[in-house]
Amino acid sequence: MNQTITADTIWQALQNVKDPEIPVVSVVEMGIVRAVSVSDEGVVVIKMTPTFSGCPALHVIQREIEAQVKALGVNLVTVETTFNPPWTSDWITDEAREKLRQFGLAPPPKHGGNLISVAALDVAACPRCNSTNTILKNGFGPTLCRMIWYCHDCQDAFEQFKPL
Amino acid sequence: MILTPERQQALADYLLALADDELILAHRNSEWTGHGPILEEDIAFTNIALDEMGHAKIWYGLVHKLTGDDPDRLVFFRDAADYRNVQMVELPKGDWAFSLLRQYLFDTAETARLPYLAQSSYPPIAAAAAKIRPEEIYHLRHTQSWVKRLGLGTDESNRRMQNGLNDLWPYAQQMFAPLPGEDLLAAAGIVGAGTAVHAAWLNVVTQHLTDSGLQIPANDQPPTNGRANHTSHLDALLADMQLVARLDPKAKW
Structure with missing residues (x-):
């Protein structure tokens, strides 16, 4: 695995994942991605949160985040969904x-x-x-x-x- | 707060009831998609259905945490006898006055219950309630304004609303009938006491329905208080909702 992968690299790459319903803004800008962590072993864990609970785009976003991180050469990536704290448009x-x-x-x-x-x-x-x-x-x-x-x-x- | 086995069982039952109510109502409301009386309401009802489906998913997720039950199995592979929704939500969609009024009675019940759940001593419930509450503001704002508009509208709109209310009022009371073990949960601060939620709801809806030119029906006895009892309408609904999943249970979506 590529040794230069840091949380910052991942945050940057996630700017490429757009909101499928509003393709001009990224999931980072929307405040949908809440946390990114990279363990010493190179395992990446991303926490994301849905905007509305019934958002039908959730799975698409989840898959695209995973794909984007894997494209950086990361093998082990988990995308977790949380609604605590709840998403707010203020983000x-x-x-x-x-x-x-x-x-x-x-x-x-x-x-x-x-x-x-x-x-x-x-x-x-x-x-x-x-x-x-x-x-x-x-x-x-x-x-x-x-x-x-x-x-x-x-x-x-x-x-x-x-x-x- | 310690989750004793008794509390855990009661809590799983309570959450399943919440989830089933949301799911079945969402399915009924989705039947308006493409059939709304006007385009704006077609859009609104479809959105509300999707929101309630999202809320059902949250509650099923909490059931899963407690019992390990897979939410997809709960939704697609349970028969009517194992569903725990109130009868009000399984009734056919009727005319638009009926569906709108049902959604209003449900929104107000949620709005009465959620403040208690937001204070729950069981943190996952408090977090779920915090997520759901802001979305419910939009539902109630919409349905309460339509109740007023139609109640005070024409003779025809008032007549349809009053007919809908006469039919729905006894059924609506079942939403507050205590579940087995609910007193244990309320005593532990996990959920609000059903009687308090009922009183808060009655207060709000009596005022608004009266202000909307509607009369509160005298009959307030629900046909049943047991959530295992269903009308044949639920069988028909489930046959429709579960058809594809049951055709090929191993299929991947």
Whole structure:
């Protein structure tokens, strides 16, 4: 096995694993990968967490993480799933938020653990024109992590990544 | 908190009941996929079904931790008599008022129960509840607003909602009927006492249903309190849900 493999190398390689439902951001930027460890014997253990409990992309992500690590020359890799602590959209990095916006998805507002306040506030800036003259049309969308909004200024619908 | 053999058995039964409720309701709701009254609700109900399936998976995972039972076996290879869901969730989907109201009654029950589970002295339950709670906020927000909209809508929408409520109200009470050994779990701070959860739920739904122009039915006696008793609707549901898995039990997905 390659002696230069470190946790840092792996974190970097995992930037290549994209969220299958939002292919512009990596699972690292989304906060889905929680921990990477490399033992003295070269065994790699990766901890990941699902965004939504019912996320159907979970197994795909798990497989791709494994494949990406094996491509570095690592033979023994385990990808563990944990939901403790639960994933929160606050973990999405600022760069990833900008990528989401450019992809056409309004980023979720940060809520600092007080989700109900944001859910009650119902704010989303239109990813096209940045207007907040918007209205929530459906608290659910084409995937578990998206909601459908309407922008009164663009007069068109857009999606927001759901705050969680 | 020490998990004595008695508590362990009671806990496995309790978690299986939670998991089966979520799974069977998720399956029923998935029957609306492609058949919703409007596109928006087609999307919403499908999402809610998938969320509940995710929650079922979490609870089955905890059952597995205690008993070693494989979640896939529990879902695909148990017969109706071994399922522990309440009858409310196995009833056919009915009209959309019925399905919506059922989901509302279920969401409010979960919302009443989860704060207790989040405080559980058994850490895996506390962690599971912490994961599930934020997702439930979206369910309840959606179903409670539709209950109001339809309850206070037209004569027709009110009539359908009231009919649905008359049918569902006795069944809904079964969600709070104590399970064997549940008192042991509540005494050890592992789960909330069923009576307290029931009272909290009754308070919330009575207010909201009344505000929505609906009358609380007088009949509040569930047809059964035993979770081993099922209607023939569950057999039909399982035949559909388990068909592919049972055709070739050794197949790899």
